[in-house]
Amino acid sequence: MASKKLSEEEKEFLGKIKKSDRHKRGGSFVLSERGNIYHGIPFEAGVCVHGEENAIGTMLTEEGEDARFKMILIVGSENEIIMPCGRCRVAIKRYGTKDVSILCADKSLRKIEKFSIDELYPHPCEDKWLFD
Numbered sequence: 696m697a698s699k700k701l702s703e704e705e706k707e708f709l710g711k712i713k714k715s716d717r718h719k720r721g722g723s724f725v726l727s728e729r730g731n732i733y734h735g736i737p738f739e740a741g742v743c744v745h746g747e748e749n750a751i752g753t754m755l756t757e758e759g760e761d762a763r764f765k766m767i768l769i770v771g772s773e774n775e776i777i778m779p780c781g782r783c784r785v786a787i788k789r790y791g792t793k794d795v796s797i798l799c800a801d802k803s804l805r806k807i808e809k810f811s812i813d814e815l816y817p818h819p820c821e822d823k824w825l826f827d
Contacts, residue, residue, distance in 0.1 A: 722746035
């Protein structure tokens with residue numbers, strides 16, 4: 696079940712994204728532990744790369760493979776939120792902090808639902824061979 700109350704840090708994160716107007720393009724945003732915001736949009740080139748994967752990959756490229764993020768915002772359509780797929784949930788579990796906030800919103804950022812990774816994916820794939 697989604698928790699509804701946003702923390703002050705989450706509100707500040709959303710405020711920065713609203714000011715940039717990039718949320719209107721869709722995709723996903725991560726807030727790294729270093730305080731940087733990375734935006735990723737989905738694209739297809741042989742395989743579909745989701746916005747979550749793109750944003751996380753950009754963070755890892757810029758900050759290094761040990762980087763982690765505290766929050767992720769996943770932007771849906773004009774009127775609807777979208778939820779991360781199973782593959783993206785594994786990436787969120789792998790590269791998010793232990794208490795990562797997952798915010799799912801519509802493009803206007805008026806509808807926002809907040810989840811923990813355990814609420815979305817209580818038993819993610821943890822096979823080490825997938826990541827080594």
